[in-house]
Amino acid sequence: MAGETTPPGMMLxxxxxxxxxxxxxxxxxxxxxxxxxxxxxxxxxxxxxxxxRFGMEVFRASPRQADLMIVAGRVSQKMAPxxxxxxxxxxxxKWVISMGACASTGGMFNNYALVQGVxxxxxxxxxxxxxxxxxxxxxxxxxxxxxxxMDGEIxx
Amino acid sequence: MTDEAPALExxxxxxxxxxxxxxxxADPVLSTLHAAxxxxxxxxxxxxxxxxxxxxxVDRAGYHDLVSAAHSERxxxxxxxxxxxxxxxxxxFEVVLNVVSHPMRRRLRIRVGIPGxxxxxxxxxxxxxxANFFEREAYDLFGIVFEGHPDLTRILMPDDWEGHPxxxxxxxxxxxxxxxxxxxxx
Amino acid sequence: xSDTPDRATGDLEAPIAEPPESDELESTVATQRRAVxxxxxxxxxxxxxxxxxxxxxxxxxxxxxxxxxxxIQRGTVVSDDYVTDDYVTGDERQIINMGPQxxxxxxxxxxxxxxxxxxxxxxxxxxxxxxxxxEKTAETxxxxxxxxxxxxxxxxxxxxxxxxxxxxxxxxLGVALPPRADAIxxxxxxxxxVASHLLWxxxxxxxxxxxSMMLYGWRxxxxxxxxxxxxxxxxxxxxxxxxxGVAADLPDGWEADVERILREVPVGMxxxxxxxxxxxxxxxxxxxxxxxxxxxCRAYGVTGPIARASGIDWDLRKAFPYSGIDGYEFDxxxxxxxxxxxxxxxxxxxxxxxLRIVEQVLETMPPGDYRTAxxxxxxxxxxxxxxxxxxxxxxxxxxxxxxxxxxxEVYQAVESPRGxxxxxxVAQGGAKPWRVHVRGPSFAHVQALPMMMTDSLLADMISxxxxxxxxxxxxxx
Numbered sequence: 120m121a122g123e124t125t126p127p128g129m130m131l132x133x134x135x136x137x138x139x140x141x142x143x144x145x146x147x148x149x150x151x152x153x154x155x156x157x158x159x160x161x162x163x164x165x166x167x168x169x170x171x172r173f174g175m176e177v178f179r180a181s182p183r184q185a186d187l188m189i190v191a192g193r194v195s196q197k198m199a200p201x202x203x204x205x206x207x208x209x210x211x212x213k214w215v216i217s218m219g220a221c222a223s224t225g226g227m228f229n230n231y232a233l234v235q236g237v238x239x240x241x242x243x244x245x246x247x248x249x250x251x252x253x254x255x256x257x258x259x260x261x262x263x264x265x266x267x268x269m270d271g272e273i274x275x
Numbered sequence: 276m277t278d279e280a281p282a283l284e285x286x287x288x289x290x291x292x293x294x295x296x297x298x299x300x301a302d303p304v305l306s307t308l309h310a311a312x313x314x315x316x317x318x319x320x321x322x323x324x325x326x327x328x329x330x331x332x333v334d335r336a337g338y339h340d341l342v343s344a345a346h347s348e349r350x351x352x353x354x355x356x357x358x359x360x361x362x363x364x365x366x367x368f369e370v371v372l373n374v375v376s377h378p379m380r381r382r383l384r385i386r387v388g389i390p391g392x393x394x395x396x397x398x399x400x401x402x403x404x405x406a407n408f409f410e411r412e413a414y415d416l417f418g419i420v421f422e423g424h425p426d427l428t429r430i431l432m433p434d435d436w437e438g439h440p441x442x443x444x445x446x447x448x449x450x451x452x453x454x455x456x457x458x459x460x461x
Numbered sequence: 462x463s464d465t466p467d468r469a470t471g472d473l474e475a476p477i478a479e480p481p482e483s484d485e486l487e488s489t490v491a492t493q494r495r496a497v498x499x500x501x502x503x504x505x506x507x508x509x510x511x512x513x514x515x516x517x518x519x520x521x522x523x524x525x526x527x528x529x530x531x532x533i534q535r536g537t538v539v540s541d542d543y544v545t546d547d548y549v550t551g552d553e554r555q556i557i558n559m560g561p562q563x564x565x566x567x568x569x570x571x572x573x574x575x576x577x578x579x580x581x582x583x584x585x586x587x588x589x590x591x592x593x594x595x596e597k598t599a600e601t602x603x604x605x606x607x608x609x610x611x612x613x614x615x616x617x618x619x620x621x622x623x624x625x626x627x628x629x630x631x632x633x634l635g636v637a638l639p640p641r642a643d644a645i646x647x648x649x650x651x652x653x654x655v656a657s658h659l660l661w662x663x664x665x666x667x668x669x670x671x672x673s674m675m676l677y678g679w680r681x682x683x684x685x686x687x688x689x690x691x692x693x694x695x696x697x698x699x700x701x702x703x704x705x706g707v708a709a710d711l712p713d714g715w716e717a718d719v720e721r722i723l724r725e726v727p728v729g730m731x732x733x734x735x736x737x738x739x740x741x742x743x744x745x746x747x748x749x750x751x752x753x754x755x756x757x758c759r760a761y762g763v764t765g766p767i768a769r770a771s772g773i774d775w776d777l778r779k780a781f782p783y784s785g786i787d788g789y790e791f792d793x794x795x796x797x798x799x800x801x802x803x804x805x806x807x808x809x810x811x812x813x814x815x816l817r818i819v820e821q822v823l824e825t826m827p828p829g830d831y832r833t834a835x836x837x838x839x840x841x842x843x844x845x846x847x848x849x850x851x852x853x854x855x856x857x858x859x860x861x862x863x864x865x866x867x868x869x870e871v872y873q874a875v876e877s878p879r880g881x882x883x884x885x886x887v888a889q890g891g892a893k894p895w896r897v898h899v900r901g902p903s904f905a906h907v908q909a910l911p912m913m914m915t916d917s918l919l920a921d922m923i924s925x926x927x928x929x930x931x932x933x934x935x936x937x938x
Contacts, residue, residue, distance in 0.1 A: 150564045154591055154934050155616035155697055157568070158660070162686075165663075165679035180564045195937070197433045198561065198569060198590040205562050224452075227609065231440055231448030232432075232594030251697055320869065322632040326781055328871065352775075353762035355872070355883055355900035371885060373872050373900070377759075377773070380780055384872060405762035408908040416596075431589040431937060441597055448594075 136269070142186070142212065143265040145174040149185035149209060151202070153192025156219040159251040160191045168254035173261065182208040187264075189257075190241070193221035194234045206241045214268070216260055217243045220250045304348050304379070305329065311344035312337030330384045338387040339397040342372065346402050350374040350383050356399070356409035358417040362443035367391030368419055372399065372406070389419060398424040416441035553577055561590045567664065567926065568933030570907065579918050584911040591937040599897035603863025604630050607894065609700045611884070614899055615935040616698060617660060620646075620653040621877035622899070623702035628783055629873040629886040630704035633866050636838055641829040642706035643785040648719070648822045649692075649701065650784075650875075651815040655726060656685045657878035658808045661930045662733060665805070668927040669746050674733070681729040688718045705839040706832025719823050723816055730812060737805070747801040751913040751925030754799060761912070762905040765880025767929060770807045771799030777876035789821045801928040811878075838864050863892035879903055879930055901935030 152160050164170045164178065179185040182205045194202055206215070217237050220226035223246040225235035234240060244267065247260035305317055308331060315333040322328075333341050355373040366388035374383050389396050398421040400406045410421045411430040418439040421427060429436065438445055560571035569590035575583040599610050611626045612619040624646055631638070659682045666674020686696045691712055693699040701708045737743045758768040768775060776793040778786045794810035796803030832839045840859050841852040858864075868890040874883035880902030887896040906929045913929070914922045 151562060153569055155613060158616065158697060161675075162679055162683070165683075166676050167679060167683040178564070182562075193591065193593050195590060195592045196436075197592065201561055201569075201590070225450075228593050228595070228598055229447075229449040229452065230594040230598050231446075232592050232597075235450050253696055320871065322635060322871070325628070325632045325783070325871075325873070330870075352759045352764075353905075354874070354881060355762075355885060355898070357885055357898040357900075359887055359896045359898075361895075371870075371872075371898075373883070373885070377775055377780075382781075382872070403762075404760045405905055405908060408904060412904075429589075431592040433589070440594060447597055447601055 139269050139271065143268050146187045146214075146261075146265075147185050148175060148178045148187045148189050149182045149205060150178050150180050151188050151190055151205065153190070153194065153198070154221070156191035156222070156251040159254060160189060160218065160257065163254035163257050168258060170258070170261075173265075175261070182206075183210060185209055186212060187214050187216065188241075189216045189218050190222045190237045190243075191218040193219075193226065193228060194237050194240070195232050196234065199234050199240050202237065203240050214244045214264060215241050216245045216247060216257075216264060218247045218249075218257060218260070219252055220248060223248065226250060304381075305331075307348055308341060308344050312341035315341060328382065328384060330386060332386045332388070335387060335389065335396055338385075339399065339402075341385060342399045342402050345374055345383060345385065348376070349378050350376040350381075352377055353403040353405035354382070356406050356413065358413035358419050358441070360417060360441065360443045362391075365390065368394055368417060370396055370413060370419060374403070394418055395420045395422055397422055400424055415439070418442065554582060567931050570926075570931065570933055570936070572910070572926075574919075574922070576919065579920075581914055581917055581919060581922055584914045584922075586907045586910055588907060588933070588936050591933045593934075593938060595938045596897055596899070599894060601893065603892050604704055604866055604894065605859060605863055607897070608703050609698075611897070611899060612698050612700055613934060614938050615877060615879065615882060615901060615903070615932050617657045617932050618650075618653050618877045618879070618882075619698050620650045620702055621875050621882050623700065624650055624784070625873055625875045625877075625882050625884040625899075626886075626897070627702050627704045628875070629871050629884045630866060632871045632873060633869050633886065633888050634704065634838060634864075636705060636833045636835050638706055638784075638833055639830045640785065640827045642831050642833070644822055644826050645707050645711060645831060646702055646784045647786050647789070648819060648826075649689075649707075651818045651822075652685050652688065652722070654815045654878045655722075655812050655819075656682050656689075658812045659685075659726075661808060661878075661927075662805075665924075665927040666737075668923050669743065671737075671743065674737075677729070677733065681726045684722055684725055688715075688722060691715075691718065703832075703839075705835065706830075710831045711826075716823060719819060723820055723823070726816060727813070730809065734809060744802065746921070746924050747805060747928070749798070750801045750917065750921045751928060752799045753909060753913050757909065757912050758799075761909040763880070763909050764905070765877070765902055766804055766807045766811065767799075767880070767906060769794065770796035770803035772797055777874055777881060781874070783873075783875060786818075789818045791815075791818050801924050804928045865890060865892050866894070874900070877902060879932065879935070880906070882935075899935075899938060901932075901938065903929075903931040903933070903935040907931055907936050 162168065164176055170176050182188070186209065188206060188209060190202065206213070215237075217223045221228060221233065222237045225233050227250070229235065237243060245260045245264045247257055249256050252260070309315060309317070312333050314337050315331050318330040318332065320328045320330065331341065352375040354375050355371075357371050359369045359371060361367060361369060368389040368391060370387050370389060372385040374385070375381070376383070387396060394417070396419060398406070398410055400410060400421075401423065407425070408430060410424055411427060413419050414421060414427050415429045415431050416439055428434070432440065554575050554577045557574050557576055558571065559574060561569040571587040571590065573585040573587060574581050593613075595610055595614060599607060602610055607626055607630070608623040611622045614622050659678050663675045663678025666672070666678065689699060690696050692715065693701040693708070753763065753767065753771055755768075755771050755773050757763070758771050758773055764775065772795055774793065774795055779793060791814045794807045794814070796807050836852075836855050838859075840856050841849075845852040846856055866888040868888055870885070870887045872883055872885045874881045876882075881900065882902055883900035885896070885898040885900065886894055889895040910926065910929065913925050917925065
């Protein structure tokens with residue numbers, strides 16, 4: 120316990136680090152592959168670039184069981200409420216990676232049909248550029264998210 | 276009001292040889308089609324580097340008969356149906372139907388002009404059931420109403436969308452892109 | 462709801478139909494229920510969760526006594542032995558929504574299913590969740606920029622999109638391509654067919670439950686994608702096949718890469734055949750499932766491996782050859798029954814035939830230029846820009862304004878891994894097309910899904926949907 124000799128908050132810091140470490144080591148994604156980026160997301164999960172070494176090979180179909188949503192692909196006006204609904208169904212703590220140019224900013228389709236950037240619908244933690252981003256780019260994004268979580272606080 | 280078959284804007288002396296206006300002689304298939312819709316015109320586009328393409332241009336009144344005749348003439352495979360907006364031309368819209376005949380190894384393209392103030396035309400989903408979704412898309416994106424279609428609702432846009440996006444007087448809808456730190460919005 | 466036209470006539474001004482009068486004797490319970498129902502309709506006490514959903518009004522299944530689309534779906538044009546007209550009472554059926562977010566719908570496809578126990582009685586596909594307005598965007602891009610847009614429609618076979626578009630533009634331009642450009646195009650598109658079918662195999666396996674197939678299927682695909690990345694710069698959505706030829710020549714050492722593909726991919730394929738061909742579980746889940754007849758294929762415009770598995774002998778590479786593909790020897794596999802297993806066999810054999818074509822291209826690749834010499838269409842080589850003023854001007858004009866295509870209209874189709882992929886291009890003489898319409902094969906296949914799925918079990922429906930190989934970018938554009 121915090122006493123005269125230990126600095127205040129030391130127990131809590133170690134607990135925080137432990138919880139963050141556990142959160143990053145088995146982050147399960149919700150299935151939200153929309154378009155071409157979904158193919159590269161599946162390629163990242165496949166054997167050649169293996170997401171299983173980070174504990175992430177499982178993509179849960181039900182958003183209740185997932186804590187990471189990788190929005191992979193272009194989000195149309197019709198899909199935006201669905202996106203929001205799936206995001207709302209995920210339980211805390213949850214993170215969002217916006218994968219690809221179309222999800223981040225609308226990409227090359229600056230027109231009536233797409234939401235220009237998925238951050239207009241859900242809060243985004245990491246943006247991964249590319250059209251589509253290769254598996255290495257996506258993995259860099261995921262690992263950056265892990266670093267961000269490790270440095271952060273438990274209660275978001 | 277007579278519905279004229281649309282004037283065709285083509286290159287003259289350009290690369291494709293296009294002969295407007297009459298059924299090519301000695302082609303029994305196209306002659307049968309002409310008999311089914313006497314107000315139709317035929318064209319043949321012969322690019323230098325591809326197969327020749329037969330086009331039939333018909334008015335709204337003879338459209339359905341022509342399509343039924345094509346189906347009987349063994350053009351039994353449906354390929355494509357789309358709408359085109361020629362804003363500034365009368366008639367404004369066009370519906371283009373592509374069909375294929377496997378036994379004759381031929382394609383046929385049927386174009387029907389549709390005026391902009393009364394954008395209705397008969398459906399061909401009773402002849403080619405595959406035209407169902409394609410006609411819904413033409414309705415959704417152009418506002419062309421297909422009479423007799425079993426389920427004419429929006430298919431690509433959300434159900435409460437207003438307007439028909441692929442019309443030429445509907446803006447692309449681009450938003451101005453601003454880069455952070457830029458002194459002026461681009 | 463008031464914006465949707467009257468369904469039978471498409472009349473926008475028709476009033477909303479009143480609910481039909483009930484013939485039942487009025488009972489207090491019925492009155493109360495109706496009263497609640499009326500309040501519900503008036504919207505005064507609608508709970509919030511209903512509003513927040515993806516309620517789409519007119520796109521729901523109508524009660525099947527007055528769903529006019531039902532008879533078309535049920536196939537009044539063609540006879541369907543399974544359809545029975547005696548319905549059980551409405552209490553025993555439930556309408557379930559599958560998608561748009563679903564692991565097995567191959568993208569954002571939404572299927573509304575009316576289930577009677579485990580049997581599907583009606584299917585209504587609802588699409589549009591990936592609509593990107595690409596046809597509208599295409600009208601704002603020049604012809605040289607066009608392939609960047611078109612390539613993202615059928616994102617599993619990007620080369621075929623680019624090829625159809627480029628061929629359409631070239632027909633209007635009237636340019637002739639050097640033979641090397643044609644040969645490179647054939648090489649890339651046939652390798653793309655192999656990659657696409659491998660991915661199909663992976664997802665089909667995963668949907669049926671053979672999850673190891675999903676992990677295996679990407680193995681050979683990575684080899685092909687490495688070659689694509691070396692040649693075009695990207696693993697997917699390459700923008701490589703452009704009007705006038707291809708963007709760049711094949712890199713040095715490409716023969717070794719292609720030989721590696723020809724060596725390693727068949728090894729993987731024979732492994733998959735060994736695992737799946739006589740596997741009793743795989744056979745149980747695919748033989749006799751999802752049958753579509755030849756007449757239905759023709760009526761709905763179903764092409765590609767699905768039509769060939771039903772026995773229709775039609776391949777656009779043989780019927781209307783393009784890019785010199787008739788100079789290579791290959792066979793077209795046909796199936797007999799039109800079920801999922803036949804589609805699997807047809808696709809496996811198509812992969813073998815594609816590798817056969819690739820081998821022939823490897824042996825007979827002609828030397829020469831990889832794009833047409835017409836400087837009005839293709840940009841000059843980079844170092845010429847330093848030397849010649851004319852080259853500089855051509856480069857500038859092509860990349861800023863774009864080359865002009867004479868007015869005309871053309872429909873050009875290629876045989877993509879999914880079927881007939883067509884581009885209808887209308888040019889008005891400017892630097893940008895007037896109308897680009899892409900006929901996606903998956904659009905017609907999604908329409909034909911009710912033909913294959915009605916009166917089958919729910920689990921078989923997944924298998925059928927996977928075998929149709931829909932790519933929603935193609936469907937929604």
